[in-house]
Amino acid sequence: MEARQGAVRRTDTFESLPKWRRRQVRDLLVNTLLYLIIVAGGIVFLIPFTWMVSTSLKTLPELQRIPQPLLPEVVRWDNYWVAWTSLPFTRWFFNTAFITIVSIIGTLLSCSLAAYGFAYTRFRGRNVLFLVLLSSMMLPYHVRLIPTFLIFNHLGWINTFLPLTVPAFFGTAFYIFLLRQFFLTLPKELDDAARIDGCNSLNIYWRIILPLSKPALAAVTAFTFIDSWNDFLGPLIYLRQDSRLTLSLGLRMFLDFQEGTGELHLMMAASVATLIPILLVFFFAQKHFVEGVTFTGLKG
Amino acid sequence: MTSQPQPTVRRAEKASVIGWWRWRSVEGYLFIAPWLVGFVAFVLGPFLASFFLSFADWNLVRPPEWVGLEHYRTMFTDDPKWVKSFLNTVYFTVFHVPLILVVALFTALLLNRQLPGIGVFRTLFYLPSVTAGVATAILWRFVFNYRYGLFNQALGMLGIEGPNWLGSTKWAMPAFIIMSTWGFGSLMVLYLAGLQGVPRELYEAAEMDGATAWDKLLKVTIPMMSPVIFFTMIMTVIGSFQIFTAAFIMTEGGPADATLFYILYLYRSAFQWLRIGFASAMAWILFLIILALTLIQLSLSKRWVFYAGEEPA
Numbered sequence: 001m002e003a004r005q006g007a008v009r010r011t012d013t014f015e016s017l018p019k020w021r022r023r024q025v026r027d028l029l030v031n032t033l034l035y036l037i038i039v040a041g042g043i044v045f046l047i048p049f050t051w052m053v054s055t056s057l058k059t060l061p062e063l064q065r066i067p068q069p070l071l072p073e074v075v076r077w078d079n080y081w082v083a084w085t086s087l088p089f090t091r092w093f094f095n096t097a098f099i100t101i102v103s104i105i106g107t108l109l110s111c112s113l114a115a116y117g118f119a120y121t122r123f124r125g126r127n128v129l130f131l132v133l134l135s136s137m138m139l140p141y142h143v144r145l146i147p148t149f150l151i152f153n154h155l156g157w158i159n160t161f162l163p164l165t166v167p168a169f170f171g172t173a174f175y176i177f178l179l180r181q182f183f184l185t186l187p188k189e190l191d192d193a194a195r196i197d198g199c200n201s202l203n204i205y206w207r208i209i210l211p212l213s214k215p216a217l218a219a220v221t222a223f224t225f226i227d228s229w230n231d232f233l234g235p236l237i238y239l240r241q242d243s244r245l246t247l248s249l250g251l252r253m254f255l256d257f258q259e260g261t262g263e264l265h266l267m268m269a270a271s272v273a274t275l276i277p278i279l280l281v282f283f284f285a286q287k288h289f290v291e292g293v294t295f296t297g298l299k300g
Numbered sequence: 301m302t303s304q305p306q307p308t309v310r311r312a313e314k315a316s317v318i319g320w321w322r323w324r325s326v327e328g329y330l331f332i333a334p335w336l337v338g339f340v341a342f343v344l345g346p347f348l349a350s351f352f353l354s355f356a357d358w359n360l361v362r363p364p365e366w367v368g369l370e371h372y373r374t375m376f377t378d379d380p381k382w383v384k385s386f387l388n389t390v391y392f393t394v395f396h397v398p399l400i401l402v403v404a405l406f407t408a409l410l411l412n413r414q415l416p417g418i419g420v421f422r423t424l425f426y427l428p429s430v431t432a433g434v435a436t437a438i439l440w441r442f443v444f445n446y447r448y449g450l451f452n453q454a455l456g457m458l459g460i461e462g463p464n465w466l467g468s469t470k471w472a473m474p475a476f477i478i479m480s481t482w483g484f485g486s487l488m489v490l491y492l493a494g495l496q497g498v499p500r501e502l503y504e505a506a507e508m509d510g511a512t513a514w515d516k517l518l519k520v521t522i523p524m525m526s527p528v529i530f531f532t533m534i535m536t537v538i539g540s541f542q543i544f545t546a547a548f549i550m551t552e553g554g555p556a557d558a559t560l561f562y563i564l565y566l567y568r569s570a571f572q573w574l575r576i577g578f579a580s581a582m583a584w585i586l587f588l589i590i591l592a593l594t595l596i597q598l599s600l601s602k603r604w605v606f607y608a609g610e611e612p613a
Contacts, residue, residue: 034413035415038410038418041407046424047450048439048440048443048482049427049439051450066447066456067453067457110334111335113334114335117328117329117332121324121328122325123326129336133339136339136344138590139343140538140541140542140583141542143346143347143583143584143586146350147346147347147349148346149571150576151341153360169334170335171334171335171339176335201327229433230434232434233545248434249434251434251435252548255441255549268438268439271435271438271439274435279431282430289426289489290493
């Protein structure tokens with residue numbers, strides 16, 4: 001009885017507060033609750049990653065104990081060294097880096113050229129071709145996979161990096177679209193002014209449009225990096241020789257080796273190691289990922 | 301006499317203007333030439349080629365042999381594995397798409413506030429979208445490990461004995477659905493961008509009319525977001541029909557073909573068994589399925605997608 005009266009009185013005092021004050025109190029409560037939900041969600045979400053890292057630093061006997069200790073008793077950094085040197089991971093790292101860098105250069109060049117063409121020049125059939133470009137984004141990659149393989153096979157490009165790099169120089173529909181959308185947001189007067197000063201289109205493209213488009217180019221670079229670094233099906237089809245593999249294929253080979261011994265800690269160490277470049281790029285370029293998504297504006 | 305030079309100048313000017321326009325037209329083609337060549341050589345050409353290959357029997361060794369619709373007939377009437385791979389992929393899609401869309405939208409709504417430090421969480425939730433590959437597939441393979449996997453240890457703490465996820469025909473697919481939901485970050489970023497575009501005044505007006513938070517969500521946020529939701533729905537459906545790497549690493553299609561996804565079967569048909577014609581037919585059926593699903597969604601969208609500036613039907 002007492003308690004209920006107290007509760008009533010408390011409500012009374014809350015009600016008697018001025019409206020803006022009541023609102024402040026309510027906002028504070030709501031925000032605290034939201035924070036709790038978000039933080040809890042974030043922790044649950046991160047558990048697989050933290051488990052991966054902590055497993056990579058344990059010893060085998062620790063892993064086989066049930067329940068597993070949350071953290072390693074002694075942090076075993078040398079697991080990374082053992083895992084990395086047990087197979088030619090260094091070689092595979094450089095292969096992957098080479099394919100990724102060449103793909104980025106090719107993509108940036110070909111996509112920005114085409115995007116400039118679609119955004120700034122007028123030519124017969126431009127709109128039709130742009131529609132073709134848009135609809136080609138809807139074509140599943142796998143429908144053209146087999147004939148593309150046959151072409152590269154015919155050219156004798158199997159077991160080389162060419163099938164994984166050369167197509168980048170011929171543009172990717174999505175990135176052309178993204179860059180075009182960005183180019184269209186640049187003031188049109190720039191183009192006119194530069195023309196009056198006697199610049200030709202190539203000059204305008206190279207000296208004016210590209211330097212102004214750094215955020216969009218950064219977004220394309222970031223996306224291409226991730227796609228290329230994580231690609232699995234492409235290397236799986238085209239690369240066979242052990243010395244020519246990429247990290248994705250190498251990890252897959254490592255998995256086969258580790259299945260027999262059950263050396264989960266080494267498996268996780270190798271996996272974490274291949275993720276490090278991605279994490280670095282992501283943390284330095286995270287802004288560009290988000291911007292890249294918003295440039296396309298989804299409006300078509 | 302005095303007026304004569306003028307027309308000549310004008311004619312020359314006109315000619316140069318036309319020439320200039322013509323040059324700009326050529327120029328336009330030069331700019332898009334790399335893409336155009338690539339499109340013909342690596343997109344349109346192979347796309348049509350796979351259509352013709354789908355009527356042939358070919359293993360790269362013997363010369364191709366015309367078999368007409370034989371591969372298509374085999375698929376639908378004579379190949380239980382194809383049916384299985386199709387149904388598995390449908391099963392995955394039916395659960396994966398709604399789940400990931402709801403989780404992404406819910407998280408976007410939570411994070412769409414000006415709170416200190418909220419950016420950290422946006423980054424965090426986006427992370428698995430960039431790490432998706434062999435390394436995380438290996439991670440999940442062990443997360444679902446029967447004995448020392450993360451999942452069953454957590455369930456064990458609650459006193460529940462977890463199933464042998466990837467080793468069971470019943471639980472392997474749910475494991476894939478759980479794992480795929482982890483990658484909701486890229487959708488969430490799209491939704492956050494979409495939420496920024498909802499005009500404040502709509503919420504203010506709704507508040508004046510005494511709308512609750514729930515009303516605002518259902519009557520303002522969701523309708524205003526419906527074009528983005530629609531776009532992501534189509535892209536997610538298309539994506540979920542193409543799941544491959546995770547299946548290849550985590551289960552290799554097993555156990556007993558319970559996770560034999562469409563692309564996995566296509567890959568094996570083409571590159572392990574060299575059934576080039578059959579795999580091409582599979583690729584074309586995939587294309588038709590995706591096209592049909594997109595068209596169905598497009599026609600249904602008229603009932604629920606609201607484009608601002610348009611009267612709702």
